[in-house]
Structures are given as structure tokens and as C-alpha cells.
Amino acid sequence: MLRRHLLGAGAAALTAPLASTLAFPLASPALAQGAWPNQPVRLVVPFAAGGPTDIPARLFAEEISKALPQRVIVENRTGAGVVVGTDVVAKAPKDGQTLLYTTVAHASLRALFPRLPFDPQADLVPVALVGVIPMIVTVGKDFPARTLQELQQRGRAERGGIDYASSGNGGALHLATELLLRQMGVRGNHIPYRGTAAAMPDVLNGTIPLIVDVATSAVPYVQRGETRGLAVMDSRRLPQLPDVPTTAEAGFPGLEAYTWHMVMAPSGTPEPVIAAVNQAFNRVAADAGVQRRLSDLAMRLVSDSTPASAADWLRRETVKWEGLIREANIRVD
Known part of the structure; x- marks a missing residue:
């Protein structure tokens, strides 16, 4: 699609x-x-x-x-x-x-x-x-966290850490998620896929709770309510997602990835x-x-x-x- x-x-x-x-x-x-x-x-x-x-x-x-x-x-x-x-x-x-x-x-x-x-x-x-093009922190629509602070709390409560998807090992999505989790003090379990398209079905069905995705592909899913955008990793909000706060607004100043x-x-x-x-x-x-x-x-x-x-x-x-x-x-x- x-x-x-x-x-x-x-x-x-x-x-x-x-x-x-x-x-x-x-x-x-x-x-x-x-x-x-x-x-x-x-x-x-x-x-x-x-x-x-x-x-x-x-x-x-x-x-x-x-x-x-x-x-x-x-x-x-x-x-x-x-x-x-x-x-x-x-x-x-x-x-x-x-x-x-x-x-x-x-x-x-x-x-x-x-x-x-x-x-x-x-x-x-x-x-x-x-x-x-900024990255967007997104979770599955049924995942309990509705803010970055709640994601941080749930991630810290998980003994084994939180699972997250990416489009491939060492790629921009992988690195941006590691940057996010390290600033939040949360342990992550990286699950690489062969591209974002391959990863999204498991995010949508709740198998994988978290993906930090480039806005180009993340925006349509958030707009349709299929995922929930927690924060834009930018200094300004996206016009396409006016209700999604920046990482600074969500309590993590300086946390930006593009x-x-x-x-x-x-x-x-x-x-x-x-x-x-x-x-x-x-x-x-x-x-x-x-x-x-x-x-x-x-x-x-x-x-x-x-x-x-x-x-x-x-x-x-x-x-x-x-x-x-x-x-x-x-x-x-």
C-alpha cells in the first residue's frame, strides 16, 4: 500500500x-x-x-x-x-x-x-x-501506553525489556529506537525485518508493541487509527499529525532523529x-x-x-x- x-x-x-x-x-x-x-x-x-x-x-x-x-x-x-x-x-x-x-x-x-x-x-x-523527515514513535493501537512517559514506565517494568521492530539491523529505524530507549533508560529487544512493510503486520496485530518509523510511512497508519503516535522526534509538530507532540513536549528535550x-x-x-x-x-x-x-x-x-x-x-x-x-x-x- x-x-x-x-x-x-x-x-x-x-x-x-x-x-x-x-x-x-x-x-x-x-x-x-x-x-x-x-x-x-x-x-x-x-x-x-x-x-x-x-x-x-x-x-x-x-x-x-x-x-x-x-x-x-x-x-x-x-x-x-x-x-x-x-x-x-x-x-x-x-x-x-x-x-x-x-x-x-x-x-x-x-x-x-x-x-x-x-x-x-x-x-x-x-x-x-x-x-x-522526522521519525515518529509509534505503538500498536491496543498497546496501553498513550504517552512517552507511559511507554518509559512500562518498558522499565518489563524484566526482559520491550520488543521493538525495525526495517533492518543498523538501519535508521534501528538506530533511532536505540537512541530513544537509551534516553528513557529502557532495555529493548531488537527484532529486525526485511523492510518496514514486512514489520508493520506484526505491529498492527500487536505481536510487536513498538516501532520508531520514518514519518513518510508512519503518518498514514496513525491517521487511520491503526497505530498510535506517541511523539514526533523533531523540534516541531507535523502538520499531518497536529495532535502528536514533539519529543521535547513529551518530556524528552533534545531527543531528535530524522x-x-x-x-x-x-x-x-x-x-x-x-x-x-x-x-x-x-x-x-x-x-x-x-x-x-x-x-x-x-x-x-x-x-x-x-x-x-x-x-x-x-x-x-x-x-x-x-x-x-x-x-x-x-x-x-
Whole structure:
């Protein structure tokens, strides 16, 4: 059901006219001199086509293509999590013709995969933070806890700890739940599934009481009353779930977790090219029509990102998730 919903949202996003014109002036020297792009730009997405990462990437590629002399073409390169696609960009020419559209998974690569064929920090540079999607703490509709405080109390009362589902070992859902439980002082029993779709039936039927899920997939279940949202792991509430408090409002300030989308380039790419790519993504992110279409994914777009601010965001996220992985001794088989 989620896949059909996302595919439908993606199709609408790519075909519906935008509210404003995105034909912006080619102000960067790299653009003005015709140095970039001098051929179609590859936007490598290390996730499967049609999913919640691929859909925004294709929308950005479509709209940026309208303002450039060359098209931006999305290329899905999956395998070993995000390793295969990321490796393609890390080893690409440093000319801005091959870019990476990645997620929070990038921040945990070093800690989870110590023998990578590239260095996630040294071989790639952030260009723009495109948007963030918060995680939502959800429980089955019949689970007694109605607040994070009640979840904490019940979790502490369980001698063996509380069971929780995730979309896979070492993934964003797994890490976000560990972050939550550690801050609450609750022991958890991780039950990994092959993707969120595989995990949800056991959450819905009450076999597994808890899942921390990305808002893109969690919102429809909460809206239909099939699960109960206890908190949004963000500094602000979601418009789609106005009655679900933030973690700070629920008594846990600073407890935030997102899947975020970021554009990266090979290290050594000329600064004028980095600036031109950053400008292109910011202009699309600022468009009201694009924002409306991506609201179906509960994605909050960032239209004022700079390479420096994106790099700072990545540094903070890397410190947070690498530290958690070490503390929890999380390993990927």
C-alpha cells in the first residue's frame, strides 16, 4: 500500500505544473562560462526506484533540468545498503557531472562498515542539505501506553525489556529506537525485518508493541487509527499529525532523529561548480509547488542550505550515530 501511495505521489509530482517558474539566472561563473554542466548530469541514488528517497530525487532532477543546458538524470545504484551507489560517486571525476543523492545512512557508514572501498568523509563533500523527515514513535493501537512517559514506565517494568521492530539491523529505524530507549533508560529487544512493510503486520496485530518509523510511512497508519503516535522526534509538530507532540513536549528535550536527504559531490570538485549545484537545489527547494508535492512524504525542505552548513549538519549527525553504534555495539552481519 505504501509503495503504491509513494509511486502515485511521485507521478503527480513529476507531471503536475509548478506554482512558480524555476528558470533562474545562471549566476555562477561555472555556469556562465559553460563549464558546468557540459553533458548530462548523473544524480546517483543508492536506493531502489519508486521509493521515498528516489521520488524527491527525481522531482529535483526534473525541475533543475528546466533551468540548465543539460538534463539531470537519476541513476539508481543499489547494493550493500548505500555502499555501491556511494562508491560510484566517490570514484567519479571531480567535475560535478556525477552527484550523490543520499540520506542519513551516510552518517553511519564508517561505524557499520569498517572496510569500505572509500572514505565517506574524505572522498565526498556535502553540497546541500535538501530536506529532513522526522521519525515518529509509534505503538500498536491496543498497546496501553498513550504517552512517552507511559511507554518509559512500562518498558522499565518489563524484566526482559520491550520488543521493538525495525526495517533492518543498523538501519535508521534501528538506530533511532536505540537512541530513544537509551534516553528513557529502557532495555529493548531488537527484532529486525526485511523492510518496514514486512514489520508493520506484526505491529498492527500487536505481536510487536513498538516501532520508531520514518514519518513518510508512519503518518498514514496513525491517521487511520491503526497505530498510535506517541511523539514526533523533531523540534516541531507535523502538520499531518497536529495532535502528536514533539519529543521535547513529551518530556524528552533534545531527543531528535530524522532521515535526511543530502546532495554530495566527489572531494576536489571545483568550488564554483559546488556553488552552482547548491544554487540549483536551493531554488527548487524554495518553490511552493515542490513543497506541496513533497508534503505527502512529510518532508520539510531546506532552501537556504550552504555547503558549509550541510557539512556542519553531517558532522553532527556522524558524531551522534557513530557514538551510538559504538555504545550499543551495533554490528551489521
